[in-house]
Each structure stands twice: as C-alpha cells, then as structure tokens.
Amino acid sequence: MTTSREVARDALVTLLTAALVGDSLPVQTVSGSKVTSLEGISPLVAVLSRGSVRTALTTSGDQAGFFFTLQSWVLQSDGGDWSYADAEDALDSIEALVAGVCEDNDRTANWELLRYDGPSSIVAVAVAGVPYYLESIPIQVVLGRN
Secondary structure, eight states: OOOOHHHHHHHHHHHHHHHHBSTTOSBSEEESSOOSOOTTOOSEEEEEEEEEEEEEOSSSSEEEEEEEEEEEEEEOOOSSSOOHHHHHHHHHHHHHHHHHHHHHTSSOSSOSEEEEOSOOEEEEEEETTEEEEEEEEEEEEEEEEO
16 A cells, blocks of 8 residues: 555654653744744744655565655744844754654654755745744655555
C-alpha cells in the first residue's frame, strides 16, 4: 500500500513537538502547516511538505522518499525584554535540537532514514511590518519498501 507523505509529516511534527516545546525549551508551537499569523507564537517551527520521490525496486514495490522544509520563525526583537541576541540564541538552540531529533530518530517504525537534506539557510524577513528571522532546514525521510 502506498504511504502518504502526511503520515511522515505528522510523525515528524510529533517528534519535534516533544523535543522543542515545553518548560525551558525554545519553541512555543510546532505546526504541520503554514500558520495564518505569527503574532504571539514566536518562536514557531512549521513542518512543510517540499516534495516526494518514489523509486521502483527491482523485485517488487517501491521505496518512498519525502522531503520537508522545517521553518523556524523567531521574532528579532520586541523592543523590550526580547533582544536580537535572544533571537540568535533561539535560532541556534532550535537548530541544535532539530539536529538531535534527526540523530536520535534516524531509524524508527515510521521510516528507515531521517536526515538533513542540505544546509539550512537564515534570512531576515518582515511579516506585517514585524521583523523575524526565518531559518529553513531541509529534511529528508526515506520509508521502507512498500
């Protein structure tokens, strides 16, 4: 039976929520889709589908590979207690925790491989006039044989 990319995305959201959200952890929300507003929910991580590959195997079936972009949205500064340095620290902490999730869960019941699919990138963006840092982390998930 063919597996939907949604199953892998949902599993990834569950892992990231456990690792990133909670007391003394850097993220307020992990979402499995884009959000309509960033107001009041920074830092936020969104897990977005980026594509798929389905490789035919010589004996039978296929092997699916799914590609995702993890977007880390971090408010640059609020002009008060949250500073640019806090934003940089949050970005670095989030990235390190995401790397840990990939290392600790590279093989699970849901997939045969979870890894970075290239370097991350950070840009400064404004949403409704509010400055954020946006780090995009490319992720690959490879399933077992279907």
